[in-house]
Amino acid sequence: MGLLSQLIAMNRARQLSKQFRDIERTINALPKRGRSRLGALALREIGQASRSDFPHMYGTPPDERYGAWGQGTTIGFARARSENPEVALRGIALWLAVAYHETKDSPYTSLQPHYRQLTRVLRELKEAHSNDSSDSTDAWMNSPAAA
Incomplete structure (x- = not known):
């Protein structure tokens, strides 16, 4: 069973790595003001996730909380690709918070x-x-949720 867990974790690491490259590219393309706003949003999302029972499952619909990984990174990544800048920023913040936890x-x-x-x-x-x-x-x- 340990070997299977390692394989699942390696697959998850590969998925997060691919998503992270796209997220990081988007962050680097943001103007200074956008990066500042994203910092505030990410802090808020990390704080909200840390207050939930299972922070790594933050953003996952309640009926889908029984998998090995939550859907928060998938939802955040999809939103990060939005044409709407506000939705994209919130998606990046969600992705960062869930991936962090x-x-x-x-x-x-x-x-x-x-x-x-x-x-x-x-x-x-x-x-x-x-x-x-x-x-x-x-x-x-001074925020307790600061990374």
Whole structure:
């Protein structure tokens, strides 16, 4: 059973890696103001997910919560590809929050590099947000959900 779990985790890591490349490309293409806004949205989503019973299942419809992985990254990734900029930002924030919680304490070595990549991107977004709005820097840095 352990081998099967490892194979499933490797497949999940490959899927997250592919999605992450697209998400990161979209983030890098955002203007400074968009990155700042995304930082605030991502923090909010991470905080909301952390308050749920199963943070890695955040965004998953209740009737689909019995799989190995939630649907939050799939839903967020689909929204991130939207032509509507607001929907796209919210989709990226959802994807980042769910992927963060999914990889945070993962016992699988194939998922651990994704956690490091996500924390790097979240740190960059936090810096963009703090540089853009010095008034809310204290709120961001002192927030318990900050990455």
